[in-house]
Amino acid sequence: MGSTDSQWKLADHPKLPKGKKIAVVVLDGWGEANPDQYNCIHVAETPTMDSLKKGAPEKWTLVKAHGTAVGLPTDDDMGNSEVGHNALGAGRIYAQGAKLVDLALASGKIYEEEGFNYIKESFDQGTLHLIGLLSDGGVHSRLDQVQLLLKGASEHGAKRIRVHILTDGRDVLDGSSVGFVETLENDLAELRAKGVDARIASGGGRMYVTMDRYENDWDVVKRGWDAQVLGEAPHKFQNAVEAVKKLRELPNMNDQYLPPFVIVDESGNPVGPILDGDAVVTFNFRADRMVMIAKALEYEDFDKFDRVRVPKIRYAGMLQYDGELKLPSRYLVSPPLIERTSGEYLVKNGVRTFACSETVKFGHVTFFWNGNRSGYFDASKEEYVEIPSDVGITFNVQPKMKAVEIAEKARDAILSGKFDQVRVNLPNGDMVGHTGDIEATVVACKAADEAVKIILDAVEQVGGIYVVTADHGNAEDMVKRNKSGQPTKDKNGNIQILTSHTLQPVPVAIGGPGLLPGVKFRTDVQTPGLANVAATVMNLHGFVAPSDYEPTLIEVVDN
Ligand SMILES: O=C(O)[C@H](O)COP(=O)(O)O
Ligand SMILES: [Mn+2]
Numbered sequence: 301m302g303s304t305d306s307q308w309k310l311a312d313h314p315k316l317p318k319g320k321k322i323a324v325v326v327l328d329g330w331g332e333a334n335p336d337q338y339n340c341i342h343v344a345e346t347p348t349m350d351s352l353k354k355g356a357p358e359k360w361t362l363v364k365a366h367g368t369a370v371g372l373p374t375d376d377d378m379g380n381s382e383v384g385h386n387a388l389g390a391g392r393i394y395a396q397g398a399k400l401v402d403l404a405l406a407s408g409k410i411y412e413e414e415g416f417n418y419i420k421e422s423f424d425q426g427t428l429h430l431i432g433l434l435s436d437g438g439v440h441s442r443l444d445q446v447q448l449l450l451k452g453a454s455e456h457g458a459k460r461i462r463v464h465i466l467t468d469g470r471d472v473l474d475g476s477s478v479g480f481v482e483t484l485e486n487d488l489a490e491l492r493a494k495g496v497d498a499r500i501a502s503g504g505g506r507m508y509v510t511m512d513r514y515e516n517d518w519d520v521v522k523r524g525w526d527a528q529v530l531g532e533a534p535h536k537f538q539n540a541v542e543a544v545k546k547l548r549e550l551p552n553m554n555d556q557y558l559p560p561f562v563i564v565d566e567s568g569n570p571v572g573p574i575l576d577g578d579a580v581v582t583f584n585f586r587a588d589r590m591v592m593i594a595k596a597l598e599y600e601d602f603d604k605f606d607r608v609r610v611p612k613i614r615y616a617g618m619l620q621y622d623g624e625l626k627l628p629s630r631y632l633v634s635p636p637l638i639e640r641t642s643g644e645y646l647v648k649n650g651v652r653t654f655a656c657s658e659t660v661k662f663g664h665v666t667f668f669w670n671g672n673r674s675g676y677f678d679a680s681k682e683e684y685v686e687i688p689s690d691v692g693i694t695f696n697v698q699p700k701m702k703a704v705e706i707a708e709k710a711r712d713a714i715l716s717g718k719f720d721q722v723r724v725n726l727p728n729g730d731m732v733g734h735t736g737d738i739e740a741t742v743v744a745c746k747a748a749d750e751a752v753k754i755i756l757d758a759v760e761q762v763g764g765i766y767v768v769t770a771d772h773g774n775a776e777d778m779v780k781r782n783k784s785g786q787p788t789k790d791k792n793g794n795i796q797i798l799t800s801h802t803l804q805p806v807p808v809a810i811g812g813p814g815l816l817p818g819v820k821f822r823t824d825v826q827t828p829g830l831a832n833v834a835a836t837v838m839n840l841h842g843f844v845a846p847s848d849y850e851p852t853l854i855e856v857v858d859n
């Protein structure tokens with residue numbers, strides 16, 4: 301380390317040695333909940349995770365993974381991958397996008413900032429287009445924020461507004477899209493009564509239209525582009541509520557996968573294609589599923605699909621989605637400034653790091669882990685491997701996903717001796733849990749457990765240490781419940797399947813032959829959460845975490 305790097309130097313841990321090989325395993329969507337038939341982790345055969353839980357009690361604990369513990373506005377907010385991995389990697393709790401947007405809207409500051417003033421220049425002559433996820437899930441966006449933005453934009457001069465909706469059913473119940481569209485239509489009607497020409501212009505399901513991530517499938521973004529920008533889609537309706545209701549009647553259809561549609565006038569012309577001189581705001585605050593559309597909207601050189609027509613627009617994101625790429629260059633609210641992450645510290649203190657997942661979660665163990673930063677801190681000490689995800693399927697069809705492949709890459713990295721930290725995300729519980737398919741989710745949990753075993757076996761071979769945790773709950777509870785914990789039923793008497801994440805805590809397990817016998821979880825950490833994991837991992841690498849990090853979960857008791 302050169303002298304310029306002295307600010308990065310971590311103090312030696314007084315008791316824990318350096319040089320141990322450490323596997324950090326994040327089970328995506330793996331919470332702890334009461335065992336019943338809707339707890340897929342409980343139903344699945346998970347001998348490896350069971351053995352960690354039933355092993356030494358001082359080496360298995362639960363931490364908070366939702367709400368204020370991960371920087372979300374309230375403790376009613378379920379956890380999610382972005383905030384979960386941010387907390388795991390950064391070791392501190394940052395006010396996250398959801399909260400920052402709330403504050404900017406409540407204070408009115410959003411309308412004074414550069415981003416809004418930029419798009420405002422289009423209000424006189426052009427249309428304001430709002431594109432994003434329409435639900436109150438609070439993971440990528442929130443309906444009440446969109447409502448405030450619509451009101452605020454019209455009060456600040458927008459005379460013509462078009463909303464391009466993406467239906468959810470993933471962070472919220474399937475079928476709830478109809479109600480959200482009705483609510484939006486009421487708001488737009490109120491705006492029209494005040495003389496603002498405001499309408500829904502297009503739509504589609506979030507998993508099929510626009511919201512792909514990590515460049516898994518550009519066709520998803522293209523379908524959105526065609527509808528939103530070109531005004532072209534296979535389905536045309538004069539009314540968005542009718543569109544969503546009718547498209548939901550297609551075989552095996554749900555909110556997540558609605559095909560793209562455009563709203564047309566009496567003559568069949570689209571009511572809101574994006575044209576030269578218009579302003580566009582993508583109103584999701586979360587980054588991963590907005591980066592691709594942001595590139596399509598912003599980049600002059602773009603070869604991912606044929607955009608056909610590239611309108612000259614003023615574009616802003618709700619937030620900046622990638623700080624490294626400065627994408628988009630204009631945004632309404634500044635994202636949390638997450639710096640001095642554990643990943644950066646460890647690399648700068650010589651910890652050679654390997655990270656791996658499959659495409660759909662690759663950015664989670666790299667970009668989110670590193671404080672929403674892409675790329676390496678030091679390419680000579682790091683290797684990030686992405687295993688291509690299956691494309692064009694829902695993951696209940698392939699619930700094992702690439703778990704074995706990820707685990708084998710991790711195993712090889714551990715056995716190679718080239719790395720000190722080997723970090724993976726195993727997506728199964730989460731990605732399959734989001735499909736709402738309980739049987740498939742059980743298979744998914746078993747697959748993830750088998751992958752953990754492969755990794756722990758490698759740790760055993762090299763005398764290393766493991767830290768197994770999760771980013772938030774999902775697979776451990778697949779039904780909506782009433783206040784007393786009983787599954788709720790819809791009006792037809794069917795159990796309401798929960799496709800979303802949960803508010804449940806997640807496990808943290810430590811162990812392996814390299815762990816000093818005296819290491820155990822402390823019992824004095826007040827409401828431990830995911831952010832406490834970073835200091836823990838730093839300790840296990842033989843370092844003391846910086847003083848502003850959330851406290852470590854472990855102590856070393858002399859025997
Ligand atoms: O984007 C998604 O798939 C869901 O909205 C949230 O899931 P994640 O936070 O686990 O990615
Ligand atoms: Mn996740």
Ligand SMILES: [Mn+2]
Nearest residue numbers: 329730731734
């Ligand atoms: Mn998820």
